[in-house]
Amino acid sequence: MAKLEKLLPEQEALMIQVREEWLDFVFKSKLPLDKQKAIEDVKWLYSLAGLAAPLIIILDSPRGCQIGANFLKGQVRDQVGGQVGDQVRGQVRDQVWDQVWDQVRDQVWDQVWDQVWDQVGDQVRGQVRDQVWDQVGDQVLDQVRDQVGGQVWGQVWDQVRDQVWDQVWDQVGGQVRDQELEYFYPAEENVLTDNGWVAFYDYFSGIGIVKHDGFTKYMSHIKNGIFYTIFLKGAAILCGRPEYIKRDESNRLHCEDGPAILWMDGYAQYFWHGVSVTQKIVETPEQLTREDLVREENAEVRRAMMEKLDSDFIKLLDVIEVDRGIVGIGDSRKEAVLWRTREIDSIANEYLQFVGVTCHSTGREYALCIPSDIKDVWSAVAWTFGKSKDEYRPLVEA
Amino acid sequence: MKNLMYRHGDLLLESIDIIPEGAIQRKSNVILNGTATGHSHILNGGLVLEKEGTIYLQASDTATVTHEEHNTITLPEGNYVVTRQVEYDPYEKAAREVLD
Numbered sequence: 001m002a003k004l005e006k007l008l009p010e011q012e013a014l015m016i017q018v019r020e021e022w023l024d025f026v027f028k029s030k031l032p033l034d035k036q037k038a039i040e041d042v043k044w045l046y047s048l049a050g051l052a053a054p055l056i057i058i059l060d061s062p063r064g065c066q067i068g069a070n071f072l073k074g075q076v077r078d079q080v081g082g083q084v085g086d087q088v089r090g091q092v093r094d095q096v097w098d099q100v101w102d103q104v105r106d107q108v109w110d111q112v113w114d115q116v117w118d119q120v121g122d123q124v125r126g127q128v129r130d131q132v133w134d135q136v137g138d139q140v141l142d143q144v145r146d147q148v149g150g151q152v153w154g155q156v157w158d159q160v161r162d163q164v165w166d167q168v169w170d171q172v173g174g175q176v177r178d179q180e181l182e183y184f185y186p187a188e189e190n191v192l193t194d195n196g197w198v199a200f201y202d203y204f205s206g207i208g209i210v211k212h213d214g215f216t217k218y219m220s221h222i223k224n225g226i227f228y229t230i231f232l233k234g235a236a237i238l239c240g241r242p243e244y245i246k247r248d249e250s251n252r253l254h255c256e257d258g259p260a261i262l263w264m265d266g267y268a269q270y271f272w273h274g275v276s277v278t279q280k281i282v283e284t285p286e287q288l289t290r291e292d293l294v295r296e297e298n299a300e301v302r303r304a305m306m307e308k309l310d311s312d313f314i315k316l317l318d319v320i321e322v323d324r325g326i327v328g329i330g331d332s333r334k335e336a337v338l339w340r341t342r343e344i345d346s347i348a349n350e351y352l353q354f355v356g357v358t359c360h361s362t363g364r365e366y367a368l369c370i371p372s373d374i375k376d377v378w379s380a381v382a383w384t385f386g387k388s389k390d391e392y393r394p395l396v397e398a
Numbered sequence: 399m400k401n402l403m404y405r406h407g408d409l410l411l412e413s414i415d416i417i418p419e420g421a422i423q424r425k426s427n428v429i430l431n432g433t434a435t436g437h438s439h440i441l442n443g444g445l446v447l448e449k450e451g452t453i454y455l456q457a458s459d460t461a462t463v464t465h466e467e468h469n470t471i472t473l474p475e476g477n478y479v480v481t482r483q484v485e486y487d488p489y490e491k492a493a494r495e496v497l498d
Binding site for chain 2: 162166167170274275276294295297298299300332345347348350352353359360361362368369370371372384385386387392393394395396397398
């Protein structure tokens with residue numbers, strides 16, 4: 001059979017349609033999770049890996065899933081989970097045990113909880129993804145596959161996995177570890193991680209290239225709207241879609257005045273143009289103190305503070321400008337400014353100095369704290385790389 | 399010859415004659431991962447090595463350094479030492495690495 005060499009105009013239009021449908025599905029759909037279907041689908045995924053059907057616990061957020069997994073492993077005792085709010089802990093505990101009781105009843109409960117995300121993932125890839133890849137490869141020329149890959153797989157992946165999943169993953173992981181809970185590596189079989197390739201083969205199903213029962217079943221599992229998955233031997237913990245996801249014009253997680261992602265149990269995740277930030281920065285920036293700004297170790301988070309506070313940033317630092325000038329050579333020249341506090345800082349017991357710089361690539365402005373004995377902007381920037389003013393001569397800055 | 403410097407965001411890449419003996423090649427070509435953004439500086443074409451906490455690059459003749467938000471830079475073939483940007487912590491009276 002001749003391979004598909006070129007997409008027809010209607011096939012190209014379908015490509016865009018499929019991509020937009022997937023993005024709408026992730027970001028705009030309000031469809032509730034079909035819990036019974038979720039249970040059946042996850043049992044099927046476990047069966048692919050030769051694993052016994054697990055207990056399936058459905059919770060309302062990634063944080064809930066992580067706490068729930070800790071409960072199931074018996075990790076959360078009052079003294080261990082003390083930093084998790086009592087209300088949160090109580091809610092999750094009640095939800096977990098209600099569901100465990102419903103499913104276990106009088107059966108013996110085998111409490112072995114190894115993580116099995118890799119076993120399930122390997123089988124999904126081996127028995128589903130790799131087979132449909134071969135189907136497409138057999139029937140479609142590489143350039144057509146690449147065209148669809150770029151338009152559908154790549155763009156859905158970029159917007160969902162790169163811009164949302166990575167950040168959700170990092171923030172949840174950080175918060176779980178901060179609470180001294182065990183962190184469970186999330187499985188991939190959910191909307192936020194397996195969006196790109198499923199959308200890609202969805203398109204090839206639509207034009208009659210992919211015909212694969214396993215893929216059809218897997219896609220229906222993904223389209224049920226499971227957003228987070230933890231797969232353990234004996235138990236799977238998962239949650240459905242959040243109440244909303246808000247993004248900026250560049251598709252980065254962002255909300256000016258509230259959570260960028262709000263989950264059904266009230267778990268709120270705050271982001272400023274894709275940067276993970278605290279609730280205080282977004283919702284009560286007027287409570288930020290100069291010490292908050294100086295102690296913040298992450299330059300991107302401090303930049304978020306600067307942007308959120310706008311002109312109040314300088315007011316909060318209570319600084320005066322002591323130098324302004326051009327730093328860099330050739331095309332890398334950029335203006336920088338040196339600020340010093342009006343008064344000696346009462347905690348540091350010295351004047352605080354900051355150099356305000358602009359990123360050569362993004363144009364974003366940052367403020368870095370520098371020692372109080374530096375007198376000019378070039379020396380200030382050079383110091384941040386351990387160089388003197390005479391030494392600091394980058395040929396290219398990006 | 400004077401060392402050549404290339405800046406990529408919070409990294410300064412400075413040419414050096416040789417990479418210290420005993421530097422170990424990293425498993426990936428990620429030079430540095432961002433913590434708040436999840437973005438990474440990546441060397442394409444060459445090796446990323448490390449010794450005693452210092453990162454070295456062995457750039458091939460077509461090496462570039464990429465990042466999701468910074469413009470791509472091209473590095474001439476050769477060896478480089480990576481310096482991370484720092485700022486001053488006035489409360490601890492010490493320099494600390496700039497994170498992003």
